[in-house]
Amino acid sequence: MNSKPSGLAATYDDTWLLDGVRTPFAEFNGVLGGVSPTDMGIKVARELFRRTGIGPADVGAVIAGCMAQASFDAYVLPRHIGLYSGVSREVPAQLIQRVCGTGFELIKQAADLIALRQIELGLCVGTESMSRNPIAAYTHRGGFRLGAQVEFKDFLWESLLDPAPNTTMGGTAENLAKQYRLERSEVDAFAADSFARALAAQQDGFLSGEIVPVVTEEFALENYKPRGIRLASSKLKEFATDDHVRPSPIEQLAKIRPAFGGVQTGGNSSGIVDGAAGTLVASGRYVRDTKTNPLARLVAAAVVGVAPEVMGIGPAPAIRMVLERAGIKLSDVDRFEINEAFGAQCLAVERELGLDHAKLNVNGGAIAIGHPLAATGVRLTVTVARELVRRKLRYGVSSACIGGGQGIALLVENTSAA
Numbered sequence: 001m002n003s004k005p006s007g008l009a010a011t012y013d014d015t016w017l018l019d020g021v022r023t024p025f026a027e028f029n030g031v032l033g034g035v036s037p038t039d040m041g042i043k044v045a046r047e048l049f050r051r052t053g054i055g056p057a058d059v060g061a062v063i064a065g066c067m068a069q070a071s072f073d074a075y076v077l078p079r080h081i082g083l084y085s086g087v088s089r090e091v092p093a094q095l096i097q098r099v100c101g102t103g104f105e106l107i108k109q110a111a112d113l114i115a116l117r118q119i120e121l122g123l124c125v126g127t128e129s130m131s132r133n134p135i136a137a138y139t140h141r142g143g144f145r146l147g148a149q150v151e152f153k154d155f156l157w158e159s160l161l162d163p164a165p166n167t168t169m170g171g172t173a174e175n176l177a178k179q180y181r182l183e184r185s186e187v188d189a190f191a192a193d194s195f196a197r198a199l200a201a202q203q204d205g206f207l208s209g210e211i212v213p214v215v216t217e218e219f220a221l222e223n224y225k226p227r228g229i230r231l232a233s234s235k236l237k238e239f240a241t242d243d244h245v246r247p248s249p250i251e252q253l254a255k256i257r258p259a260f261g262g263v264q265t266g267g268n269s270s271g272i273v274d275g276a277a278g279t280l281v282a283s284g285r286y287v288r289d290t291k292t293n294p295l296a297r298l299v300a301a302a303v304v305g306v307a308p309e310v311m312g313i314g315p316a317p318a319i320r321m322v323l324e325r326a327g328i329k330l331s332d333v334d335r336f337e338i339n340e341a342f343g344a345q346c347l348a349v350e351r352e353l354g355l356d357h358a359k360l361n362v363n364g365g366a367i368a369i370g371h372p373l374a375a376t377g378v379r380l381t382v383t384v385a386r387e388l389v390r391r392k393l394r395y396g397v398s399s400a401c402i403g404g405g406q407g408i409a410l411l412v413e414n415t416s417a418a
Contacts, residue, residue, distance in 0.1 A: 007303055008302065009301065009321050010108070010301055010302075011299065012111050012298050012299060014285075015111045015115070015281065015282070015283060015284070016287050016298065017279050017282075017385055018287070018294050019051055019052050020280075020385070021048055021211070022210055022278070022378070022379050023044060023239075024214065024243070025244060025273040025274070025372060026242075027271075027370075028130055028272040030243065031232045032214065032275065033129075033131035035129065035214075035229050035230070036071045036073075036132070037068070037132070038074075038076075038127070040274070041066075041081040041125040041127035041278070042080065042081050042084045043229060043276065044125060044276045044277060044278035045087075045278050046085045046219075048278050048280055049085065049086065052292070054292070056087045056088070058120070058121050058290075059122065059280075060122060061091065061110065061113055061118075062078050062091060062094070062125075063096055063110055064124070064127065065095065065097060065098075066127050066128055067097065067102065067373040068128065068132065068133045068156070070128075070132035070133060070134070077127070078093035079093045081123075084221050096109055097374075098408065099403045100341065100371070100377075100400050101407075103124075103126035103374055104400065104408045104410055105408065107298065107410060108301040110281035111298050121281070122281045123278070125278040125378070126276065126372075126374040126379075127374060128276070128374045129372075131274050133159075136152065139151050160403075162404060164404075165309040169311070170260035170269065172310055172311045172345070173312050173341070173345045174263065174344070175310050176312050176344055176348040177348070178262075180347070182344050182348065183263065184254075184263040185250075186347065187263045187264070190268065190343045190347050191248065191253055191268035192249055193357075194343075194361060194368040195245065195246065195248035196248075197362060197368070198242070198363065199368075200364075201364055202245055206390070207369075211240065211241070211242075213239060213240035214231070214238070216228075216230050242369050244370045245369060263344050264342050267367075269341070269342050269343065269367065270365075270370065270371035271370035271371060273369075275375050275379075276372070276375050279382055295382070295385045295386065296388065296413060296415075297413040297414075299328075299413050300326040301409070301411070302321040302408070303318060304406065305407075306405045306406065307405055311403055311404060312341060312342060312346075312348060313345075313401065313407070314402055314406050315339075315349045315400060315401055315407045315409060316349050316352040316407065317407055318399055318408050319336075319409045322409040323397075328395060330353065330354075332395055333359070335387050335397075336359055336361070337365075337380040338361065339377075339399070339401065345401060346361075377408070380398040380399075381410055381412065383398075384396035384398050388412070394413060394417040395414075396414070397409055397411055398410050
């Protein structure tokens with residue numbers, strides 16, 4: 001029997017992230033609560049082309065991700081993101097789903113297409129409206145029978161249950177808290193640090209460097225019906241800052257009731273937010289031909305499976321696999337961005353790998369900033385790449401656990417620090 005963990009991994013010799021951008025992440029049912037994830041995706045795609053000066057006509061594939069069926073036109077989300085951001089209508093588009101790992105998978109898929117020499121440039125957009133998750137029913141297509149129970153349920157809430165182990169996502173974090181002997185005070189301290197770091201990153205302007213302010217506007221497309229964004233309040237002219245980030249001292253967090261009967265609460269779990277993030281992934285040939293100054297080199301990617309009841313440990317074997325495949329030691333990695341789905345979950349990964357906390361989520365994590373499912377992986381990868389450039393460091397890892405029992409990780413390099 002093979003003792004090595006099963007999974008998928010790849011290395012990339014000459015594949016680059018040109019740049020990345022995101023919307024601010026907005027509180028659940030807040031300023032972006034009525035905005036379609038398609039339109040948030042169009043916004044970041046348009047901004048990518050504006051910032052880089054890259055023409056959308058150069059894009060060879062549109063790769064988009066969105067977990068929730070948050071609009072009746074959800075089937076055409078990737079196609080509309082491409083068309084309304086200026087990508088040629090001859091260019092195909094696809095929707096990718098790997099739950100919380102979706103954003104990473106978008107980048108991996110683009111890199112794989114480049115490795116296969118099918119494209120030179122890919123547009124990757126992860127977008128999510130947690131607010132627009134539907135109230136859904138799956139059993140009434142044939143009508144209502146006499147005395148039948150009406151089964152409309154909150155899709156967002158019900159989707160947090162994995163029926164295989166009959167455990168909620170929060171329950172899997174509690175399982176890890178028990179396995180790694182994590183106390184409530186430790187988890188609250190981890191969350192307080194996430195908030196403090198995010199506040200500092202807001203105040204010093206680091207986070208604003210990856211954010212495009214969102215305004216009420218129309219997206220025109222010749223010969224087609226226009227789309228657009230309308231902010232929740234007509235009095236708000238611009239939404240420019242993550243609004244889940246707030247002062248959250250440990251004393252305040254300690255007062256919040258447990259959500260799953262253990263160490264996890266609404267204060268030390270990832271924020272429920274709406275938002276989108278995008279990046280352009282290019283071949284080395286494209287970078288050289290266009291004389292573009294890329295943000296980072298994509299070195300490797302890996303995705304693995306783990307037991308569903310401890311799905312949150314997924315980043316640990318994924319990070320081990322991506323580093324092994326790339327021939328890089330854990331000690332060579334200067335920064336880690338690991339999604340803070342739950343405080344206990346991220347702490348468990350930190351302990352399992354023996355990570356230096358000073359290298360982990362140094363600008364705050366999803367507990368403070370929020371976790372719009374399909375957008376998160378793009379945000380984390382762009383954030384860690386930008387942090388490497390700012391600090392003149394070489395290697396960074398972005399990673400997340402995945403509901404159902406998986407983990408995914410990407411390794412990026414700031415080649416100017418090599």
